[in-house]
Amino acid sequence: MSRIEPLRLQPIFQARVWGGDRLDPDSPDPIGEAWVVYEGNQVVDGAWAGKTLLEVTGELGAELLGTTAVAQTSHGFPLLIKLLHSREWLSVQVHPNDEQAARLEGLNTVGKTEAWHVLEADPGAQVIFGLNGEHSTAQLRRMAREGTFEDVLRYVPVERGDTLFTPAGCVHAIGPGLLIYEVQQTSDITYRLFDWNRPETAGRALHLDKGLQVIGACE
Incomplete structure (x- = not known):
């Protein structure tokens, strides 16, 4: 007899400098x-x-x-699913693939690797999806600096x-006024390339050396 039943999970909220008030108004x-x-x-x-879902995964294994x-x-657990609400631009970033x-x-x-589905969008909302042409590593480094x-x-x-599929190596950012459903690999490796000239802090440092090594195509 299967031990699988619907799992209702307690969400974890993450404060972000670019976030808003839709996900947790309190x-x-x-x-x-x-x-x-x-x-x-x-599990609630x-x-x-x-x-935790990790503990359930450990007990059920292939059954789950x-x-x-x-x-x-x-x-x-191989996936991380998020809701994102952006009041400002997220940092311009890139992620490595498994080998990198x-x-x-x-x-x-x-x-x-991740994918976005837009649930709500303010008029004129935008995302960044790749570069606008061919640019050398030296040029990208200089412009980031x-x-x-x-x-x-x-x-x-x-x-x-x-819906946008955002593979590892694709330079990307989510713009203001968006509510997005994101599915990604369970990984928190993010190489920040540009942060809109916000004051750079230890928590939001740039990662140019590694980031420039992994830039690839978006499509």
Whole structure:
């Protein structure tokens, strides 16, 4: 008899400098992300109440994930699903693929490929999806240092119902006025290339050396 039942998870809210008030209106901080399916989420009711999704995954294994996912995943639940609400531009960033992540961050790490589905969009909302032409690594590094990196970016208008597949290596950013459903690999490796000239802090440092190594195509 199957032990699988619907799992209702407690979301984890993440404050972000670019976040808004849609995801957790009671928070005094701008909430940019709600992690709604994540291995650290706790099950709120039923037979698995109080356990994390990671613990449930460990007990059920292939019964929950299937044999292919179990064979490919050594670190837990393979997906992270988020809701994103942006009041300002997110940083311009890029993620490594699995091979690059292992080389740059160490074994047993995975890269990040993701996809976005636009749930709501203010009029004129945009995302960044790649570069606007061919640019050398030296040119990109110089423009990032000078604070003019936005001049090499490809801006794409989006509206409610749009879906974008964002592979590892694709330079990207989400613009203001968007509510997005995001599905990604369970990885938090982000190389920030440009942060709209916000004051650089330890928590929002740029990662040019690694980021410029992994830039690739978006399509």
